[in-house]
Amino acid sequence: MAKKIFVLGGDGFCGWPTALHLSELGHEVVIIDNLSRRRIDAELGVHSLTPIAMVDQRLDAWHQVSGRTIRFHYLDVAQDYARLLALLAEERPEVIVHFAEQRAAPYSMRGPTEKRYTVNNNVGGTHNVLTALVACDLDAHLVHLGTMGVYGYGGAGFEIPEGYLTVQIHDDAGAPHDWEILYPTRPGSVYHMTKSIDQLLFQFYAQNDRLRITDLHQGIVWGTQTAETRRHPALINRFDYEGEYGTVLNRFLVQAALGHPLTVHGTGGQTRAFLNIQDTVRCIALAVAHPPERGDRVKIINQIAESLRVRDLARLVSDLTGAAIEYLPNPRKEAAENDLDVSNATFRALGLDPILLTDGLLAETLEISARYADRVDQRHIPARTAWTREQQAALDQAGPIETIRPVLPGVAGAGR
């Protein structure tokens, strides 16, 4: 059933292909974005590896290839509450997919300005959306993108459930009771902290105002193109490769394409959860199709395909490409090694058969990296932001701790 859907942050890496996919499914899509991500690119002196088109060109191209219309409103969800409210009251969308947050952990740790911006933008924006829904008495389904990072990277010895955890407590008479609680969060960066805070906002507004909310705890997204973005050059999705926004796998693929060693921070023993961008858009469509009932608690779903250690990921790319692997000091404050075993039962039950890293699609992303390699500014690849003063000093000074060269030569200048 076609719905009117607002996509907040619909110009971003996940939001753009999601907007196209929802439009392709027949929904009426309205993108809301303040283009802050493009502004931050300018601020950092970088750009997407892929040559993304301006918003209007993107929308025109989509109309051209699909016959469908996506509308766009330039609006800051965190700063312009009045216009957000007016727009919701007037348009009364049935679904709001909310991607509109500052989403890079390293950027959120750069300094006071970025820490404060991340908190004010993410918490302020999410709270504005919730307040506005109550203020205009709109029973829309809010689908929010959270992160696996709220779980504090697991390692608790059990499979991480979807948002809620049943624990045992003992009452004063010593009798044991089960208690279902929000999974205790231990976020590892200001960015991740804002997602833990979002959870509290959602808990309150679902309980007090019976808002219908789905919170998707997403893993690290890799890849760039989807069925829809492939249909026209102007629809191409963004691809972040630099030290602040470039997530680990996409960064490895760019490094490999350039014949640069893959840079692993710390021991590479950190385990992360991954998901291909094509599954992001599928999962969102599934979440949109399965809203919670009014009065339900927040529906929390883990949006991941698989978990892998960073060093194993590097090896995967190294095996494919022949790239060397370089071990650098870890700029993050985190356990050197951790396990991460995460349930994705909900989406699997809804029919998701996720793309895995070994399914051959790494080659496609590698091919895109190679195609646009001349757009890369190598100076921006290394991580420059550390979590603490001491780590910053180590990061600023140190060269590689160890470099492992592959035995077999690979593609794209690897092994140099």
Place this chain on the structure above:
Amino acid sequence: MAKKIFVLGGDGFCGWPTALHLSELGHEVVIIDNLSRRRIDAELGVHSLTPIAMVDQRLDAWHQVSGRTIRFHYLDVAQDYARLLALLAEERPEVIVHFAEQRAAPYSMRGPTEKRYTVNNNVGGTHNVLTALVACDLDAHLVHLGTMGVYGYGGAGFEIPEGYLTVQIHDDAGAPHDWEILYPTRPGSVYHMTKSIDQLLFQFYAQNDRLRITDLHQGIVWGTQTAETRRHPALINRFDYEGEYGTVLNRFLVQAALGHPLTVHGTGGQTRAFLNIQDTVRCIALAVAHPPERGDRVKIINQIAESLRVRDLARLVSDLTGAAIEYLPNPRKEAAENDLDVSNATFRALGLDPILLTDGLLAETLEISARYADRVDQRHIPARTAWTREQQAALDQAGPIETIRPVLPGVAGAGR
């Protein structure tokens, strides 16, 4: 040992007597306040029951009676980060006591403006303080006022511990493990939610930046004067009696003094924790004297004397004064009846022997209520803000559900 102490929110109900007490103990006290509480009084068309002096008059009077100097900076902690940072960098206080938040649950639920203000002011302000401490590399001890409300009003069948709860979980092999977690919060208003959010901010900054933080989960404060505020008429503390800021016990005492029935919301079966203002200032002094070590987790202490059901509190005041008790619809979304059994072991171990409601001090507060009764605007006593649309309709229409008149006539026109 004398310390340099910043008191953020030092013009408020708890902050003012605390500033005086810390000054009396020999500390160098600097008050920082944006006087927003006085502005909100003007906005609501009310004022403190007690005729509080302007800030400069207060500080002059204190100098006159004590020979001590308290400095004052007019500064918005949430809005003026640059000046906050400059002040911290220049003055380098050893302790920061942080009262500077919007603290009324009903005010936080009035409408979108107040909800957003409360989140932006409280979360933004607290985050500014944390960010500034890191930015100027200042190892000050941050003492923050939290609330009992983060515990979601208990009723879990066991004594609520101080901030952390040990639960049992089972690993995938079925083996049980103890896990100490932040007590799972379930805040009941936007105001309380901001305190739950503060906890996440503190957890992160204590862990990442090794900030030394004490979070005091305070109960409802009653009373008005302390040893220091009694020393000069211009030192008198504020006393909120109206529907937004007037907390339950002080409101009952004003109602009794006016011969108005005590208004109980719902069944009065809600249990709340209470503390006299004189113990607030003592507890803060104890917290200041016992900072956590650098690298410690957040030190969470429950700052309460006792717990009581609201209807029992009403009976206490009714017995003392002969006031009738009126039952009205509950504007809050909460359980009609709840238990609340809270540990205050830490402060007891530090020597606190708290003032109890039955210790005779109610009479003093009642006397102040009677003395300033002509300053009361009766129209502002009833609670006007409900938590949801449906409750607002009930509140706007309904008269008393039931009125219970006392058997014995009491003081101050009671029973009318």
